[in-house]
Each structure stands twice: as structure tokens, then as C-alpha cells.
Amino acid sequence: xxxxxxxxxxxxxxxxxxxxxxxxxxxxxxxxxxxxxxxxxxxxxxxxxxxxxxxxxxxxxxxxxxxxxxxxxxxxxxxxxxxxxxxxxxxxxxxxxxxxxxxxxxxxxxxxxxxxxxxxxxxxxxxxxxxxxxxxxxxxxxxxxxxxxxxxxxxxxxxxxxxxxxxxxxxxxxxxxxxxxxxxxxxxxxxxxxxxxxxxxxxxxxxxxxxxxxxxxxxxxxxxxxxxxxxxxxxxxxxxxxxxxxxxxxxxxxxxxxxxxxxxxxxxxxxxxxxxxxxxxxxxxxxxxxxxxxxxxxxxxxxxxxxxxxxxxxxxxxxxxxxxxxxxxxxxxxxxxxxxxxxxxxxxxxxxxxxxxxxxxxxxxxxxxxxxxxxxxxxxxxxxxxxxxxxxxxxxxxxxxxxxxxxxxxxxxxxxxxxxxxxxxxxxxxxxxxxxxxxxxxxxxxxxxxxxxxxxxxxxxx
Numbered sequence: 325x326x327x328x329x330x331x332x333x334x335x336x337x338x339x340x341x342x343x344x345x346x347x348x349x350x351x352x353x354x355x356x357x358x359x360x361x362x363x364x365x366x367x368x369x370x371x372x373x374x375x376x377x378x379x380x381x382x383x384x385x386x387x388x389x390x391x392x393x394x395x396x397x398x399x400x401x402x403x404x405x406x407x408x409x410x411x412x413x414x415x416x417x418x419x420x421x422x423x424x425x426x427x428x429x430x431x432x433x434x435x436x437x438x439x440x441x442x443x444x445x446x447x448x449x450x451x452x453x454x455x456x457x458x459x460x461x462x463x464x465x466x467x468x469x470x471x472x473x474x475x476x477x478x479x480x481x482x483x484x485x486x487x488x489x490x491x492x493x494x495x496x497x498x499x500x501x502x503x504x505x506x507x508x509x510x511x512x513x514x515x516x517x518x519x520x521x522x523x524x525x526x527x528x529x530x531x532x533x534x535x536x537x538x539x540x541x542x543x544x545x546x547x548x549x550x551x552x553x554x555x556x557x558x559x560x561x562x563x564x565x566x567x568x569x570x571x572x573x574x575x576x577x578x579x580x581x582x583x584x585x586x587x588x589x590x591x592x593x594x595x596x597x598x599x600x601x602x603x604x605x606x607x608x609x610x611x612x613x614x615x616x617x618x619x620x621x622x623x624x625x626x627x628x629x630x631x632x633x634x635x636x637x638x639x640x641x642x643x644x645x646x647x648x649x650x651x652x653x654x655x656x657x658x659x660x661x662x663x664x665x666x667x668x669x670x671x672x673x674x675x676x677x678x679x680x681x682x683x684x685x686x687x688x689x690x691x692x693x694x695x696x697x698x699x700x701x702x703x704x705x706x707x708x709x710x711x712x713x714x715x716x717x718x719x720x721x722x723x724x725x726x727x728x729x730x731x732x733x734x735x736x737x738x739x740x741x742x743x744x745x746x747x748x749x750x751x752x753x754x755x756x757x758x759x760x761x762x763x764x765x766x767x768x769x770x771x772x773x774x775x776x777x778x779x780x781x782x783x784x785x786x
């Protein structure tokens with residue numbers, strides 16, 4: 325039973341230009357009059373060749389295409405439309421009672437298939453559907469063009485940015501790098517893209533950067549600025565075997581996500597960095613001067629306390645002992661008064677050089693005051709080893725020091741403390757070492773630190 329709906333009442337609100345292609349002129353004219361009455365701009369063609377000419381000369385929103393025509397059938401017209409990339413939507417018509425034409429034309433990209441004889445309702449519905457698809461496709465293409473323009477703009481801004489910029493994929497491989505990145509590192513884009521970030525990072529920093537780039541679940545999306553040392557490419561043929569040149573970068577990074585339904589999916593890491601190599605050299609000099617003794621070059625008391633605190637943490641974790649020696653040059657004040665501060669400084673330099681020759685690899689030597697040195701021994705077996713090292717230091721420091729033709733002999737005392745026996749923290753260990761000095765075995769006079777503990781000890785001996 326045919327649908328009695330009046331097509332005039334169901335007029336489409338979407339108007340456009342249509343091309344009707346049919347070799348039966350009466351049928352084509354009838355369809356043209358019907359479609360024109362609905363407010364469309366209608367044109368006709370009696371075969372595929374003439375249809376192709378019209379399709380090239382002006383844009384059509386929809387083509388109503390008979391599949392079986394002489395000269396060039398409807399399938400050839402469809403191929404022509406696709407080959408030329410025309411945006412025309414296609415509705416096919418055929419009087420073949422089988423489903424072959426419907427299946428074939430829909431596979432080739434037709435929006436709809438109508439069997440002859442064509443009813444107004446079916447035709448209006450098909451045209452309306454095709455026009456809606458055309459509008460949606462144009463909107464989609466418009467959004468796509470905007471995205472492409474925006475993407476190209478971002479890519480251009482990314483590439484010409486004055487700082488190093490890069491994008492990592494989900495596996496930590498470089499997806500994009502800008503021109504500055506390639507310029508300062510010496511690598512071309514082809515040499516960097518696809519490589520893992522760790523291949524350009526100094527080995528001692530890989531664990532720290534692994535937290536920044538890889539540990540994504542517990543850390544915040546945006547990381548504070550960190551310092552990163554990148555390996556640069558060595559020019560071909562220059563100093564083979566030499567350690568690669570490095571670049572110090574102040575880096576900020578951000579994880580990137582896309583929304584898939586209700587799920588937030590990670591798709592890469594964006595990073596931007598500033599080359600601070602030159603600034604760092606000045607900063608390193610300032611820091612060195614701040615945390616090192618100017619005369620001897622040894623770590624200052626502040627830096628030594630940091631070393632001691634770190635060593636204590638390790639000793640507690642490993643359940644191993646740790647020793648602290650406190651060396652005092654008790655005659656330094658007299659040397660300064662008798663021979664001048666220049667002579668005293670020379671004595672300090674010589675004592676420092678001798679101490680450096682005596683300490684083991686991994687030990688930390690510091691000048692913590694004018695005549696006081698501290699020696700941290702993180703790898704010690706027992707207290708007997710402490711006594712052995714102390715005596716070794718006494719012997720190594722006991723020889724006279726020649727200054728301006730004079731031989732100057734400095735008396736010294738050595739105090740010690742052992743973790744955990746003498747203290748659980750830095751202050752307790754340093755205090756015990758400072759107050760555990762005895763009398764120097766080579767000195768004819770008694771030298772002591774002015775502490776209440778030693779005053780009590782001396783009184784008890786008399």
C-alpha cells in the first residue's frame with residue numbers, strides 16, 4: 325500500500341542544485357518538474373557524457389542518476405565523480421527488479437537507491453537525506469580544515485620557538501623536535517625521531533628523568549622545572565673516544581591526554597627546555613665559592629653537614645657503621661702570631677695536601693673552622709679500624725712544614741665518633757668527635773679543647 329503522504333507538506337527545508345540524468349526524456353522532465361516544485365534548482369542530462377560536462381561546469385549538490393543509459397552508464401558517471409573528487413552526493417535509479425543494481429551502486433558510494441517507478445515520497449526523502457549528509461560532510465571538512473590550520477600554526481610556532489621543544493610518544497620515543505633542539509644538540513631530526521629519550525640523557529640522570537617521563541600514574545600532570553644534562557652529537561672525525569659534549573637544560577614537561585568517552589587516555593609528553601649551560605657555569609662558581617673553603621678548596625662546614633646527613637641515611641638503611649674524625653691543629657694560632665698569617669696559610673695548604681694523600685676513595689674531607697678539619701669515613705669495619713686510621717693520620721701529619729726556610733712543627737689532636745654507638749644524628753656525632761680528643765703523644769705540652777668534659781677529666785687526673 326502506497327504512502328498517501330502529500331509530498332508538498334513534507335517539503336525539505338534544505339534547498340540546493342540537483343542534476344537529473346536519465347536517457348528517457350519524459351521521465352527526466354517529469355522528475356525535474358516535481359523537484360523544481362519543491363524549490364530546488366534543477367538541471368537535466370540525457371546521457372552520462374553530457375552529465376559529466378555539466379558536473380565539471382558547475383557544482384551540484386545532488387545527482388539523480390539512472391544506472392542504465394547508452395554512451396556512458398550511471399556507473400561510469402559515479403567513477404567520474406569519485407575520480408574528480410567532486411562533492412556531489414549521488415542517488416541512483418533503476419528499473420531492474422533484482423537487487424544487483426542497489427547493492428553495486430551503494431558499494432560504489434551512492435547515498436540511496438530508488439527503484440522505478442519513482443514515488444514523490446521516496447524521492448523527496450532520498451534528496452533530503454543526501455543534502456543532510458552533504459551539510460554534515462561540509463561541516464566535518466570545515467572542522468577538519470580548522471584543525472589542520474590550527475595544527476599547522478602550532479607546528480610552525482613549535483618549530484620556530486626560541487627554546488628547545490620536543491614531544492615524546494607513549495613509549496618515551498621522540499615524535500617531534502623543533503629546530504632549536506636539533507641545532508644545539510647537533511643531531512638532525514632524522515637521527516633523533518624514534519629514539520628513546522634515555523639515549524640523549526647522561527647516565528647518572530636517567531633514574532631521575534625516568535620519574536619525570538615514565539612514572540605517570542602517581543605524579544602530577546605538570547612537573548616543576550628540573551635540570552637535565554643532554555648529550556650532544558660530536559662532529560664526525562673529531563676526538564674519537566672522547567666523552568661527548570653535554571648541554572645543561574632547565575626542563576619543564578607536561579603529560580598529554582585525549583578523551584575517549586569517559587576515559588582519559590595518555591598519548592605523549594611535551595617538553596620545553598632552556599639552555600642554561602653558560603648560566604650554570606657562573607652559578608656553579610658561585611655555589612662552589614659558597615660551599616667550599618677559599619684557601620684549601622675543601623668543602624665548608626655547611627656542605628660537610630649535608631654529606632654527613634646523607635651518609636647517615638645510607639648507614640641506617642644498610643645497617644652499617646660510620647666514622648667521623650675531628651682533626652685540630654692546636655698550634656696554628658701561635659704560628660700566625662709568630663710568623664704571620666701567610667705562614668699559617670701555607671701550613672694549612674700543606675696539611676690539606678697531606679690529609680688528601682691519606683684519605684681513601686669515598687672519604688669526605690672538610691675544613692669546618694680555621695684550625696679544624698673533619699673527615700667522614702662512610703665505609704668502616706669497626707673501632708679498631710678507626711684507631712688505625714687515626715694513627716696513620718698522626719704519622720702522616722707529624723713531619724715539619726717548611727715555610728720561607730723555616731721548619732714549623734704543628735701539634736694536632738684527633739677526636740672520633742662512630743655511628744650508631746656515639747650518636748644517631750649529625751649533631752650528636754660531630755659533638756662527640758669534637759669532645760673526644762686526647763693528648764697528642766708527640767707534644768710536650770698538654771693541648772685540649774675548652775670543653776667542660778675535658779676540664780673535668782683533667783681535674784680528675786690531678
